[in-house]
Amino acid sequence: MLQAGAFHADALPMQGTSRAMMISRAVLRQVEPGNTANCAHCGAPIKFAARMQLRQVIANVYQEGNWIRVEHYHADCYDEAGQPYGEAAEKP
Ligand SMILES: [Zn+2]
Structure with missing residues (x-):
């Protein structure tokens, strides 16, 4: 079986895949003032920086259909990490 390769830290044994509705996903957002998250990569x-239009990737991480956490990434770091939760969807 092929593995994506980027899930090393959180790999769990695969069980039934019938409950596949709630899956990890990522969105691209503007970094806002007061943002305090650390990059998971x-x-x-x-950090918010005035006039720089920085973007971050926010990933909702699910395991076996259950939400377990949110991860934040610099937009560049998410690409560098190999887009572990798939291509980030753009949100205006
Ligand atoms: Zn980063």
Whole structure:
């Protein structure tokens, strides 16, 4: 069986795949003032910077249909990490 390769830290044994509705997904958002999240890839804070239009990727992580956490990434870091939760959907 082929693995995506990027799930090393959280790999769980695969069970039935019938409940596949709630899956991990990622969206691309503007970084807003007061944002305090750290990047899950490089560990650095994702800081708002005036006039820079920075973007972050916010991923909702599900395992076996259950939401377990949110991860934040710098937009560039998410690409560098190999888009572990799929291509980030753009949200205006
Ligand atoms: Zn980063």
